[in-house]
Amino acid sequence: MADQGSSSLASLTPETLATIAAFATAFAQQQNQPPPPPPPPVVPPFTSSGATSEFGGKSLPALFPSIESKIILDIVSHAFTPLDLPRLLSPLAARQDYTAPPSSAPSTEHTLALKHFPSFHALLRPLLKYFEVLSAFAASSGKPWVVFAITRSLSDYVSHLTELHKQYKWSAVDMKSGDYSGWARPDHNLLSRIVYMHPLPPPSSSPQSSIKAPSSKPKKTSSLLVEQQVCYDWNSGICKSSPCPSKRRHVCRTCEGDHPNSACPKKA
Secondary structure, eight states: OHHHHHHHHHHSOHHHHHHHHHHHHHHHHHHHSOOOOOOOOOOOOOOOOGGGGGGTTOOHHHHOTTSOHHHHHHHHTTOOOGGGGGGGTOHHHHHSOOOOOOTTOHHHHHHHHHHHOSSHHHHHHHHHHHHHHHHHHHHTTTOHHHHHHHHHHHHHHHHHHHHHHHHBOHHHHSOOSOOOOSTTSOOHHHHHHHTTTOBOOOOOSSHHHHHHHHHHHHHHHHHHHGGGSBOHHHHTTOOOOSSOTTOOBOSOTTTOOSSOGGGOTTOO
16 A cells, blocks of 8 residues: 555656645645634615605705705805794894894803803704704705704704703803804804803712802813913903913914914905
């Protein structure tokens, strides 16, 4: 038997032996390699339910019959102001004329905002309706990524408002300047000026501790933040003294340059 095996190997050509050796080497390497990773999951195509078919092909006034056409036109043309939000839920408010106060009276506008939105939930309902109209208008463009950008910004904006509502007094969180651009990007300069100095009192087990807390910690925090804040009155042309009487920074609130916001080249 040994002679027959030796004679069989001797009869193989060098090319055949090289091929066998290559197969043996490849097989050994394959045995030492880890198994291939599983294929990525395949996302199935979106399947709409029968209930969504009732919205297809309808105009915005038909989709929102309770909202006046003029208000819808203001939304899609970006002429809608924050203090108009109650008109999305109340037909009576929609018929009332509203004249916005001048930019030189920010405290008046803040007072009106608190009158219309005395609580977080009073703002949330019409705000969601506003984004509903805006998303429907974006969907009519046939660009799904535009709708995704709006809905994602809505989620970030509402989440941010919710966190502020949990940590600070609502009178400081409520929208003051009426600028809803940049929904997904918090304006930390504006927050430091209006919101951060009005934290909710910490929970305490005794009345004595609840009385002492506001008199020590908030005052120290506000004095440290003033020099880091941007002077919004200077950006609006109200504060004309230099250095700032309130010790705030006279820089652009958009790019922090040495010019007011009205002259900023980066202003959208």
